[in-house]
Amino acid sequence: MADSKELKLKEKQEVSIPAEHTRPGPVFTPAVDIFETDKEITLLADMPGVAGKNLNIDLRDDTLTLTGDIEPFEGPDENDILVEYEVGKYFRQFTLSEVIDQEKIEADLKNGVLRLTLPKVEKAKPRKITVNAA
Amino acid sequence: MLIRRFFENPAAYRNPFAELDRMRKEMDFLNSSLFNTDPRHAFSxxxxxxxxxxxxKDNFYIRAELPGVKADELDIQTTGKSITISGERKISDEDANARYHRRExxxxxxxxxLELPGDINTDKVEAGLADGILTITVAKAEVAKPRQITIK
Structure with missing residues (x-):
């Protein structure tokens, strides 16, 4: 694609969350895309460095919480020469206005991008009731 | 002239220093953005x-966060002491009917x-991509490795 734009550097957004962590370290907000179709809500989140087992998705009442932990990947003998970005946890919370079918939620983490599909609850289908004549 | 403008602008009339205050705030903002006091990003x-x-002792490690970039969309080259990382990040098109709530x-x-601070062995450069993090391991040239000197 010749017409695609140049990517600009964006600093990672650090957040302060109300509850303090037992383990100190910076916490970042992952960048997300959220879109909705008639059937579902899809959320895409950039969480580089988070392995599947360290990702926590929690939907309680109407609050969706994403938490991603990072395992240190630097070798023990490595010394920093240049540090342009920091590594830390990811945390983000959303309030959902739609009712979500909790059973059918799908999460897929690939190349550091989480794809979360939240299907909406199917509306009660009209049902015809036949009366049995005696 | 000065007096007339004074009375035409009710806000300035109420507080003649409002304009000065606004300028001061703008200067503060400029200062904070130009001379970012956070030392961690000073060399970015x-x-x-x-x-x-x-x-x-043996290698340089370059790490970059590239979520959603596949290995075949990345191009890594070495010349002399420098490493070039280029590529394209693509975001797949979604359903045309989708309504976006957020697009970040x-x-x-x-x-x-990126120029490395020492001589490198361009034959021994390895790159790996895992969980959206690119790691390039560059072996140092023999001359750049630290050498233990024993005292006789």
Missing amino acids: AGVFPAVNLTED REAGRFSRI
């Missing part, structure tokens, strides 16, 4: 992707040249 080149460079992730091309 401001080019995507942000990289972290570390070294140990960005797509686009990027290219960055």
Whole structure:
């Protein structure tokens, strides 16, 4: 694609969350895309460095919480020469206005991008009731 | 002239120092953005992707966060002491009927040249991509490795 734009550097957004962590370290907000179709809500989140087992998705009442932990990947003998970005946890919370079918939620983490599909609850289908004549 | 403008602008009339105050605030903002006091980002080149460079005895390690970039969309080259990382981040098109609530992730091309602080062995450069993190391991040239000197 010749017409695609140049990517600009964006600093990672650090957040302060109300509850303090037992383990100190910076916490970042992952960048997300959220879109909705008639059937579902899809959320895409950039969480580089988070392995599947360290990702926590929690939907309680109407609050969706994403938490991603990072395992240190630097070798023990490595010394920093240049540090342009920091590594830390990811945390983000959303309030959902739609009712979500909790059973059918799908999460897929690939190349550091989480794809979360939240299907909406199917509306009660009209049902015809036949009366049995005696 | 000065007096007339004074009375035409009711806000300035109420507080003649409001304008000065606004200027001062703007200057403060400029100062804080130009001379970013956070020392951690003082040396950032401001080019995507942000990289972290570390070294140990034998290698340099370059790490960059590239979520959603596949290995075949990346191009890594070495020339002399520098490494070029270029590629394109693509975001797949979704359903045309989808209504976006948020759109924070960005797509686009990027290219960055990073010069390493020592001689490298260009034959021994390895790159790996895992969980959206690119790690390039660059072996140091023999002359750049630290040498233990024993005292006789």
